[in-house]
Structure formats: C-alpha cells, structure tokens
Amino acid sequence: MRAIICREHGDLSVLKLEDVPDPVAGPGQALVRIRACGINFADSIMAAGKYQNQPELPFIPGSEIAGDVVALGEGAAGCSVGDRVMGLPGRGGYAELVAVNVNRLTRLPEHLAYEQAASFAVTYGTSHVALAHRARLKPGETLLVHGAAGGVGLTAVELGRIMGARIIATAGGPDKLEIARAAGAHETIDYLAEDIRERVKALTGGRGADVVYDPVGGDVFDASLRCVAFEGRILVIGFAGGRVQQIPANHVMVKNVDIIGVNRPAYDSFAPDVSRASQEELLGWLAAGKIRPLVSRTFPLEQAVEGLKSVVTRKSTGKVVISP
Template structure:
C-alpha cells in the first residue's frame, strides 16, 4: 500500500510517500481501508518530533480517519467487513490502510461523506466537551472564540451558537470571520485591526464576557482575560501563537474567574464515557442537520505535506482533509 512515512524527525520535507507492507489485523484489531484523513496541527508536531506522543519510527502521522472495515482480527465482534467507520488512530492515518483496536472505531450514519466523517470527532468533540462539560456554557452567555476560523475554533462557534450563547468570533482574517458569521457568530473582531479588550467591553456594554475558548494564547489570551465578567471561565485549548501565557494566580481572585485546562485526548484514558456520550450527541445533531463540518481544502495522499502546511501556515479555514482511493 501507499503511505506517507517519517523515517527521521525534522522538517515536513521528511514526510515522504512510500510503498510499504499492508497492515494485518491482530487480535482485537480491525484493518480500516482509509478514504479520508483529516489534518490536525499535531501532525506537523509529530513529524518534527515535538508532539507529546512520539511514535516509533518509521511511522505515518494522521490521527483521524474515515473508511471501511477491510479485515477483522481474532475476537472482534460488532463490526463486519464493508462497514463504514470512523477511527481515532493516534498515528498512521495518512496511508491507504491502517490497523486499529476495535474500541477505537465508531460506526457512522450511512452515506455520511468520508471527508465529513474524518473531520468530525476530534474538532467537534473538543468544542462540545470543553463548552458543555467543562465550561458549563449557558444560553444567553457571552462566548468568545479565538482562532475562530480554524478547524476547532469554527466548531466552537457553531456549537456555542447551537447551545444558545451569544458568540463573539476572533480571528486575524476578514474572510475567516465571514465563515464564522455563517456558523452563528453574532459579532466578529479582527485582532490585527482592533483593540480586543476594548472591543469586547464595548460589545458586552461593559459587563465582560462569560466564557473564553482560547486556542491561540499570547496577547490574545491576555486581552480576553482582562475583559472577563465576574465568575467567567476561560478554557485553555492550545497555543497556536507559540506564546504560552502566564497567569498571576491573584488575578483569578478579583472576579472569581476559573482557568480551565482542556485536552480532549486525555479523556480517552481516564473518562472515556464522556467522549462516547459527546459523540452520540454530536452525530445526532449532524443527522438532524444542525451541524456540518466546514472543509475548505482537500488534497490527494501524495500532497499530504502541502495539506499540513496549509493548516500550519493558516492558509485555510475550517478543516483540511487528505483523500484516498476512489474519493481522492
């Protein structure tokens, strides 16, 4: 089969298309014939060797795939060859086939496009669990989403609006802010042109914002933090800016602010039912037509490096997907 392979960590150019042996389903495993793999920021870090998960080399990155069951390992029940599935792979997704544990599989609605399936669980799951389970977002509250044009940020806009919040989308590009408006943002702020703190105070008529969903960090985090309402909650999702802000603990006391760290993948290890319940709710919303992934770019397998660069360099909005097989 064909796969994008890393033999030595380093720049993205180290990711090369190769012919490798097909995977075999061991006990409790399933081989998935991959039709689509979404691109995540972690893929770039994994190639560089700076991600918290470091696969043994050689390896293929790719965390989240859509495809069909191609082979069942010993002891596997509940799935049949040909079933359409979504799989969380940890790595290995940028390949024509990948072997995964059966508990990493999720059946999806019949006919759901592969690019939608591959773009769904991590991005929507991150925003739903963060906003609903961790931040306890309530209808009518002010929600700020930073990096609102990105794959995860855009789902936070969409889900926040669906939950009844008044959403303020922040991004550094007017076109991305237009997409955020189409997903339910009531107000938009271009942080390259506007004073974020002052604009948030103006929008909320001086009351401040209730929940901040921050995947950017740096000065954007600091500006949002200073514009929070009493009993506000700020979700730390990531640091796309590369600047990890430091928060003086005494500042949390003044307004009784909650600083909430959130890493979706950790729940797979210690509280997986939270993710299972979230996935069921999200798929029902999808079937009801309430949510739909925004996919701005699709690439064939051999252009995976360009796909990752497109996301890393912020040249895309929403999700970027690598397509394989008949869907490429």
C-alpha cells in the first residue's frame, strides 16, 4: 500500500510518501480500507517528536479515519466485513489501509459521508469533553472561543450553541468570522484588527467570559487571562500559535480562575466511560441534524503534507481531510 511515513523527527519535510507492506489485522482488530482521514495539528507535533504520547519511529501519522472493513482478525467482534466505519486508530491514517482495534470503531450513520465521518471524532470529541465534562458549561454563560473557524474551534462554537451559551468567537479576518457566525457565534472579534481583552470586556459589561476555549495558546492565552470572569474557567486545548504559555499563578489566584487541561485521547485509556458517553451524545446530535461537520478541503494522499501545512499555518477553515 501507499502511506506517508515519518522516519525521523523534524519539520513537515520529513514526511514522505512510500510503498510499504499492507498491515494485517491482529487479534481483536479489523483491517480498514481508508476512504478518508482527518488531518489534525497534532500530526505535525508527532512529526517533530514533541507529542505527549509520541509514537516510536518509523510511524504513519493520522489518528482518525473512515472507511470499509475488508478483513477481521481472530476474535474480532462487533463489526463485519463490508461495514462502513469510522475510528480512532491513534496513528496509521495517512495510508490506504490500517489495522484498528474493533472497540475503537463505530459504524457510520447511513447519511454520513466518509469525509465528514473522518472529521468528526477528534474535533467534536475534544470540544464536547472540554465543554461538557471539564468546564461544565451552563446555559446562559459566556463562552469565548479562540481559533473559532478552525478544526476544533468551529466545533466548540457549534456545541456551545447547542448547550445554550452566549458565544464570542475570535478569528483572523472577516471571512473566518463569517464562518463562526454561521456556526452560531453571537459576537465576533477579529484579533488581527481588535484587542481581544478590550473587546471581551466591552461585550460583557466588564465582567469577562465565564469559559474560554483556547486551542491557540501564547499571546492569545495571555489576553484570555486578562478578560476571564471571576471564577472563570480557561480550557487549554492546544498551542497552534506556536508558543506554550507560562501561566502566572498570581493572576490565577486573584480572580479564582481554573486553568483546565484537555487531552481527549487520555479518556480512552483512563476513563473510557467518559469517551463512550460523549460519543453517544454527539452521534445523537449528528443524527438529529444539530451538528454538521464542515470539510473545507480534501487532499489526495500524495498531497497530504500540503494539507497538513494548511492546518499548521492556520490558513484552513473547518476540517481538512485526506482521501486516498
């Protein structure tokens, strides 16, 4: 099969398209022919060798896939050859085939396209666990979403709307802000032209945001800490801005602020009931038409690195996927 392989750590140039042996479904696994694979910022962190749960070299990036089951390993139960599925293999998605534990696969709803399925689990799962489980977002609270037109940010806007929050969305430029408004944002801030702290204060009558959803980090986090409400919660989702912020404990103490880390994949290992409950609620909302994954662009496998570059440079909106 063809696959994008990482054989050394570095920038995105270390990712190469190669012909490699087909994987084999082991005990409790299904072999899936990949029809679509979601691109995530974390894929670039793995290539750099800086991910929290770093795979050993060599490896194939790609943590969320959708496709067709073509073979089953010994003892694999819960799916059949021919099933349309989506899943979270952890890695291996930038390829034509992947072996996945069957307990990490879900049958696709009939109406869901492969591309949408491959853009669902990581982004919506991250935002749902963050907002519902970690921040315990309440109806009527003000939710500030950074990177609101990006992969995870846009899902936070959608889910915040469903959960009854008042949403302030930040993004770079009017086109991205329009995407956030279409997803349900009540107010928007163009961080290229406006001061985040001052605008949030103005929009909330000086009170600040109850919950901040931050996949950007760096300077954006610093601004958030200065416009979060008393007893507010700041969700640390990622560091797409390039700088991992150092948190001043005195600022946290003054306003009794909670700084909450969110690592969604950790729930699969340490609290699988949380992952399952989250996915069940999300699939229900998906079936009811309450959420609609936005796939902004699809790249063929040989252009996967270009797709990842568009995510890393924050030029993309919604979700970017690979279609082998």
